[in-house]
Amino acid sequence: MSTLGTSLDRVDGPAKVTGKARYSAEFSAPRMLHAVLVQSTIASGRIAGIDTRAADGMPGVIKILTPANAPKLGSPAMKSPLRVLSLLQDDKVHYNGQPIAVVVAQTLEQATDAANHLVIRYSEAPARLDFQAGRATATTPPKANQHKTDVSWGSVDAALAAAAVKVDATYTTPSQFHHPLEPHATLAEWQGDRLIVHDATQGVFADRATLAAHFGIDEDHVRVISPYVGGGFGSKGSTWSHVVLCALAAKAVARPVKLVLDRTQMSGPVGGRPRTEQHIQLAANKDGVLTGVRHAAITQSSMLEDWVEPSAAQTRMLYATPSGDTTHRLVKLNVATPTFQRAPGEASGTFALEVAMDELAVALDLDPVELRLKNYADRDPVEGKPFSSKSLHECYRAGAERFGWAKRSAKPGSRREGDWLIGYGMATATYPANRSKAAATATLLPDGTAVIRSGTQDIGTGTYTVMTQVAADTLGLPPSRVRFELGDTTLAQTPVSGGSQTAASVATAVQAACIALREKLLALGISGAGTPLAGANKDHLETRDGWIEDPSSPSRREAYASVLARHGGKAIDADAETPPSPATAKEFALHSFGAAFAEVAVDEELGIIRLRRLHGTYDVGRRLNAKLAHSQLLGGIVWAASMALMEEAILDPRTGRIANANLADYHVPVNADIAEVVVQFVDSEDLHLNPLGIRGIGEIGITGMAAAIANAIHNATGKRLRDLPMRLDALIG
Numbered sequence: 001m002s003t004l005g006t007s008l009d010r011v012d013g014p015a016k017v018t019g020k021a022r023y024s025a026e027f028s029a030p031r032m033l034h035a036v037l038v039q040s041t042i043a044s045g046r047i048a049g050i051d052t053r054a055a056d057g058m059p060g061v062i063k064i065l066t067p068a069n070a071p072k073l074g075s076p077a078m079k080s081p082l083r084v085l086s087l088l089q090d091d092k093v094h095y096n097g098q099p100i101a102v103v104v105a106q107t108l109e110q111a112t113d114a115a116n117h118l119v120i121r122y123s124e125a126p127a128r129l130d131f132q133a134g135r136a137t138a139t140t141p142p143k144a145n146q147h148k149t150d151v152s153w154g155s156v157d158a159a160l161a162a163a164a165v166k167v168d169a170t171y172t173t174p175s176q177f178h179h180p181l182e183p184h185a186t187l188a189e190w191q192g193d194r195l196i197v198h199d200a201t202q203g204v205f206a207d208r209a210t211l212a213a214h215f216g217i218d219e220d221h222v223r224v225i226s227p228y229v230g231g232g233f234g235s236k237g238s239t240w241s242h243v244v245l246c247a248l249a250a251k252a253v254a255r256p257v258k259l260v261l262d263r264t265q266m267s268g269p270v271g272g273r274p275r276t277e278q279h280i281q282l283a284a285n286k287d288g289v290l291t292g293v294r295h296a297a298i299t300q301s302s303m304l305e306d307w308v309e310p311s312a313a314q315t316r317m318l319y320a321t322p323s324g325d326t327t328h329r330l331v332k333l334n335v336a337t338p339t340f341q342r343a344p345g346e347a348s349g350t351f352a353l354e355v356a357m358d359e360l361a362v363a364l365d366l367d368p369v370e371l372r373l374k375n376y377a378d379r380d381p382v383e384g385k386p387f388s389s390k391s392l393h394e395c396y397r398a399g400a401e402r403f404g405w406a407k408r409s410a411k412p413g414s415r416r417e418g419d420w421l422i423g424y425g426m427a428t429a430t431y432p433a434n435r436s437k438a439a440a441t442a443t444l445l446p447d448g449t450a451v452i453r454s455g456t457q458d459i460g461t462g463t464y465t466v467m468t469q470v471a472a473d474t475l476g477l478p479p480s481r482v483r484f485e486l487g488d489t490t491l492a493q494t495p496v497s498g499g500s501q502t503a504a505s506v507a508t509a510v511q512a513a514c515i516a517l518r519e520k521l522l523a524l525g526i527s528g529a530g531t532p533l534a535g536a537n538k539d540h541l542e543t544r545d546g547w548i549e550d551p552s553s554p555s556r557r558e559a560y561a562s563v564l565a566r567h568g569g570k571a572i573d574a575d576a577e578t579p580p581s582p583a584t585a586k587e588f589a590l591h592s593f594g595a596a597f598a599e600v601a602v603d604e605e606l607g608i609i610r611l612r613r614l615h616g617t618y619d620v621g622r623r624l625n626a627k628l629a630h631s632q633l634l635g636g637i638v639w640a641a642s643m644a645l646m647e648e649a650i651l652d653p654r655t656g657r658i659a660n661a662n663l664a665d666y667h668v669p670v671n672a673d674i675a676e677v678v679v680q681f682v683d684s685e686d687l688h689l690n691p692l693g694i695r696g697i698g699e700i701g702i703t704g705m706a707a708a709i710a711n712a713i714h715n716a717t718g719k720r721l722r723d724l725p726m727r728l729d730a731l732i733g
């Protein structure tokens with residue numbers, strides 16, 4: 001019986017709950033030292049000097065690296081380094097919180113104490129910290145991440161001039177930080193000219209490339225190991241300064257060094273979602289058919305990099321719009337460089353677009369689901385490509401039915417329970433379906449169990465489990481007799497676990513390697529002395545539960561271990577590398593979709609917003625594991641609720657410091673804030689993306705739902721909130 005799609009428990013669950021699963025900070029090495037990252041306390045200027053005299057003499061202190069004494073690294077030997085790092089190579093300060101020194105000591109406590117005794121003098125320069133003021137000099141970045149900066153089609157101005165109904169509004173989303181349970185952690189050890197690193201990363205191979213480039217050594221002289229990662233969400237999708245600095249410190253002291261970021265250090269030097277301001281104009285005819293859409297996003301980046309949150313990207317494909325104009329501009333400030341944060345672009349972008357669509361529905365006096373159906377895109381409206389597979393219609397239908405959308409009253413404020421106004425809102429969710437080149441090896445051991453290896457990561461998403469399922473299914477073994485190994489650059493190469501691409505990329509390679517291994521096994525099964533399957537056509541044989549069987553004569557069968565025993569008792573193996581995307585991908589637009597529904601209650605006098613029900617219905621391709629898929633979407637929805645109502649990183653306008661760089665002041669929800677979450681899937685498979693028909697599911701859950709909540713608040717109160725997070729002060733007075 002196939003294990004694919006079943007709710008198999010996480011195969012790494014027992015290791016995690018018993019503490020056997022070791023995360024990067026839990027590794028150690030003989031003679032290991034501890035490093036602490038020291039950060040700037042000004043936002044702009046130069047380091048005039050770091051007086052280490054007091055710290056140098058403190059107990060346990062081994063080395064203090066500063067811009068004055070850090071070994072010179074030169075430019076990274078890379079065609080296009082992903083990040084601009086702060087590696088103590090000069091005395092410039094670009095943001096408050098920039099790494100400016102590393103203290104290495106015998107213990108973490110000694111390093112921390114010594115770091116607090118550094119006397120740092122700055123030559124301060126005026127800092128750019130005002131987003132609003134910076135709008136006047138916003139720049140046009142060369143690219144919006146993987147997207148084009150500007151895309152336009154048709155004439156939006158003409159559409160607006162002729163429109164029966166228009167929406168023209170501006171939406172804002174704040175800076176946010178990821179805060180995975182596990183902060184970043186690195187253990188670096190040099191063995192001669194070879195570097196071995198344990199790192200909390202979403203991409204062991206990207207880590208390896210970055211480290212090799214900065215130290216000017218071959219990639220095969222660097223090994224990165226990362227068996228367990230306690231969440232990444234994009235923050236661990238780049239190799240940040242502390243990773244290279246840890247290796248630099250290890251080199252400087254010629255001993256293994258561990259560097260763990262603390263919670264406060266998660267708000268800055270490892271990226272976050274940048275603040276956005278999004279201006280949207282919609283033009284529609286009187287029937288609610290869109291004739292034009294303009295989406296102008298302004299987002300924030302650092303002085304170091306042009307990093308764009310591509311908030312307008314989904315507006316290029318979500319609705320069948322004959323004209324469109326989508327742009328991204330950057331306000332460069334003395335802040336930390338932002339990065340990917342779960343559904344970078346779509347999370348903030350669907351908030352703006354999907355609230356604007358709700359405003360259009362209100363202006364037209366049209367049901368919001370109906371409005372979306374009227375503008376349903378059967379093809380990508382810009383490129384004209386058909387979608388590889390799209391069941392969004394079914395998401396709207398099934399989601400509306402399950403949620404009870406028909407009970408919605410269109411008139412704001414018309415449903416009440418005591419002091420509480422009740423509202424329903426909905427929105428569309430979407431995220432691209434990505435797939436990259438990947439490789440895997442499959443080995444059948446003499447005892448009839450299999451080991452599958454691929455260098456990929458499990459960032460908490462369930463890679464160990466779903467790859468075990470794919471391998472077990474392909475090899476005809478129960479999952480308990482398959483072991484999957486990952487998280488090591490000595491294994492087969494795979495892409496970064498970002499862009500929701502791990503399952504679609506790596507499962508394809510795992511499946512291909514297991515198909516090749518099964519072929520080898522079958523060839524051995526019908527050959528050699530003593531085979532019970534003599535003369536059988538191997539293409540007609542079946543593999544099940546560790547046995548090769550002849551379905552036309554069930555008594556003719558042989559266990560895998562017996563096949564190998566007859567052939568010398570040695571393991572057999574096979575490997576596979578699968579390409580970035582099948583040739584057909586160029587012909588199709590590849591996206592996942594969903595329909596998000598929310599019910600809220602708002603206290604009429606106090607403005608308190610309570611979530612009651614959040615329902616998401618998704619078209620995300622075939623699911624490899626029902627329970628893990630549910631968990632991914634559930635987590636995405638919870639984060640959308642957090643984004644809608646709570647999360648906001650506060651930049652102190654005087655100092656450029658993040659004022660709430662801790663989990664007490666940076667608000668995230670507890671269970672009581674969330675209420676009921678229902679995750680539903682419509683039947684879907686995407687065989688154009690990969691032979692298994694799967695798309696990624698890690699990110700789409702955070703898209704759409706924040707808008708659905710905003711739209712529900714409007715339905716409850718008649719008040720249109722366009723700025724996240726939405727809090728009671730926006731509803732009173």
Ligand code: MOS
Pocket residue numbers: 202232233234235237340341342343344497498499500699
């Ligand atoms: Mo995801 S934000 O691409 O790790």
